[in-house]
Amino acid sequence: LIHTVGVTKDYQLGTHTVHALRGVDLRVRPGEFLSIVGPSGSGKTTLLNMIGCLDIPTEGMVELFGEFDTRDLDDKASTLLRRDRIGFIFQSFNLMPVLNIRENIGLPLDLQRMDSKEMNVRIDELVEVVGLTEFAEHRPEELSGGQRQRVAVARALVTQPDLVLADEPTANLDHESGMAILRLMQKMNETRGTTFIFSTHDPKVMDLATRTVVIEDGMVTEDTVKSKS
Amino acid sequence: LIHTVGVTKDYQLGTHTVHALRGVDLRVRPGEFLSIVGPSGSGKTTLLNMIGCLDIPTEGMVELFGEFDTRDLDDKASTLLRRDRIGFIFQSFNLMPVLNIRENIGLPLDLQRMDSKEMNVRIDELVEVVGLTEFAEHRPEELSGGQRQRVAVARALVTQPDLVLADEPTANLDHESGMAILRLMQKMNETRGTTFIFSTHDPKVMDLATRTVVIEDGMVTEDTVKSKS
Ligand SMILES: Nc1ncnc2c1ncn2[C@@H]1O[C@H](COP(=O)(O)OP(=O)(O)OP(=O)(O)O)[C@@H](O)[C@H]1O
Ligand SMILES: Nc1ncnc2c1ncn2[C@@H]1O[C@H](COP(=O)(O)OP(=O)(O)OP(=O)(O)O)[C@@H](O)[C@H]1O
Ligand SMILES: [Mg+2]
Numbered sequence: 248l249i250h251t252v253g254v255t256k257d258y259q260l261g262t263h264t265v266h267a268l269r270g271v272d273l274r275v276r277p278g279e280f281l282s283i284v285g286p287s288g289s290g291k292t293t294l295l296n297m298i299g300c301l302d303i304p305t306e307g308m309v310e311l312f313g314e315f316d317t318r319d320l321d322d323k324a325s326t327l328l329r330r331d332r333i334g335f336i337f338q339s340f341n342l343m344p345v346l347n348i349r350e351n352i353g354l355p356l357d358l359q360r361m362d363s364k365e366m367n368v369r370i371d372e373l374v375e376v377v378g379l380t381e382f383a384e385h386r387p388e389e390l391s392g393g394q395r396q397r398v399a400v401a402r403a404l405v406t407q408p409d410l411v412l413a414d415e416p417t418a419n420l421d422h423e424s425g426m427a428i429l430r431l432m433q434k435m436n437e438t439r440g441t442t443f444i445f446s447t448h449d450p451k452v453m454d455l456a457t458r459t460v461v462i463e464d465g466m467v468t469e470d471t472v473k474s475k476s
Numbered sequence: 477l478i479h480t481v482g483v484t485k486d487y488q489l490g491t492h493t494v495h496a497l498r499g500v501d502l503r504v505r506p507g508e509f510l511s512i513v514g515p516s517g518s519g520k521t522t523l524l525n526m527i528g529c530l531d532i533p534t535e536g537m538v539e540l541f542g543e544f545d546t547r548d549l550d551d552k553a554s555t556l557l558r559r560d561r562i563g564f565i566f567q568s569f570n571l572m573p574v575l576n577i578r579e580n581i582g583l584p585l586d587l588q589r590m591d592s593k594e595m596n597v598r599i600d601e602l603v604e605v606v607g608l609t610e611f612a613e614h615r616p617e618e619l620s621g622g623q624r625q626r627v628a629v630a631r632a633l634v635t636q637p638d639l640v641l642a643d644e645p646t647a648n649l650d651h652e653s654g655m656a657i658l659r660l661m662q663k664m665n666e667t668r669g670t671t672f673i674f675s676t677h678d679p680k681v682m683d684l685a686t687r688t689v690v691i692e693d694g695m696v697t698e699d700t701v702k703s704k705s
């Protein structure tokens with residue numbers, strides 16, 4: 248599904264270059280439930296951005312769905328790919344301040360021109376699963392940190408994408424809320440075969456992952472698949 | 477040090493009222509290392525905002541440092557109190573985008589008109605302790621989520637306040653970085669007697685706290701002091 252070869256990312260800041268990724272080779276198969284872990288600043292978000300074609304590598308290449316080299320995608324093509332096949336949960340949520348919860352969650356479906364009846368069914372379902380029914384008409388600034396995070400999660404899942412990239416999706420959640428989110432994702436993974444790639448510091452996400460990739464200082468230092476016991 | 481009596485907070489949203497706090501009675505003594513835990517949306521951030529005089533209760537009262545009723549403080553008085561005696565680590569960091577790390581951390585000292593020589597000593601020290609020396613000249617948008625969190629932590633500690641209110645200060649940090657932050661806070665607590673009140677979902681913060689207050693649905697349901705063993 249996903250193939251990265253020698254992916255390098257440099258950020259130029261004045262005279263100082265930050266080597267955020269230093270040659271990452273990664274192969275992700277469809278249906279994997281993979282967690283990427285590593286110290287703060289080690290390159291997890293940067294790697295997810297590469298895979299989610301929000302950015303392109305300085306060197307190396309990212310191939311998606313066995314056919315797209317992200318360097319060859321123009322803005323229009325990458326926008327369509329992200330809209331239809333990828334769900335992204337951002338580390339800082341990136342919700343639209345002027346839209347309420349339902350509108351925020353439904354935005355990707357709106358962009359797909361989905362029929363409003365089906366849209367509402369999907370939105371209702373997700374709002375309920377993430378425990379925000381009571382707050383469905385509220386706007387992001389009227390919500391707690393963890394409530395905003397749950398909106399970001401719901402929005403990434405509403406299009407039922409082939410690939411979900413979840414950047415620290417439980418960081419602001421208590422144990423119960425976090426587990427509810429993870430169970431929802433596990434269910435999508437088991438019933439729909441949705442591929443999940445998490446960046447996380449949360450032990451419960453690592454526990455549920457079938458494979459863990461450790462990244463330190465821009466390089467993969469470990470890659471462990473759990474054996475089914 | 478801190479005394480809340482019957483603190484209630486209602487948010488009015490159209491016809492819908494959210495009862496964020498429903499009568500919180502809390503007494504915090506100087507030098508405590510207290511964690512407030514509870515489900516997402518239970519009222520932790522709202523309570524910290526009451527204590528940090530960023531907001532006032534709908535009913536009830538908050539008394540700070542044994543002498544200030546926050547309802548009696550005008551804007552000028554509460555700004556001075558926050559500037560000189562309280563450090564606040566926000567759940568969403570609230571860094572200044574146009575300032576770099578050093579300038580962000582030094583901003584509270586700037587507001588206190590501190591001599592620039594002493595300012596630089598304090599900033600250097602904190603930048604190093606939170607592990608951001610390499611990134612000291614970068615701006616927030618050039619940082620990872622956990623790096624921004626560490627800037628927010630450093631900024632709250634730089635004035636060496638009497639009271640630190642830390643809203644999920646380790647949410648975006650890996651285990652090591654989180655422990656480094658907590659050890660720094662423990663050290664300030666032990667050597668300077670700084671009072672710390674955390675809102676957290678992180679088990680390692682709860683472990684280090686000498687007292688844990690559980691808040692659910694806007695009310696305190698448990699209040700446990702650890703016995704020294
Ligand atoms: N400005 C606001 N307007 C309306 N409702 C609000 C506002 N701020 C918070 N709330 C509501 O008040 C309740 C408590 O919010 P608060 O931010 O204190 O929760 P929290 O315990 O910090 O949650 P989390 O762990 O998710 O950060 C929530 O249900 C939230 O939706
Ligand atoms: N836009 C940018 N400009 C310059 N440097 C950047 C930029 N974005 C990230 N970096 C740097 O690249 C490195 C990797 O950042 P990244 O956000 O991928 O880390 P991370 O593993 O997600 O960290 P965290 O766990 O703290 O979220 C960091 O050292 C960061 O400072
Ligand atoms: Mg990150």
Ligand SMILES: [Mg+2]
Pocket residue numbers: 391392393520521522567643675
């Ligand atoms: Mg909160």
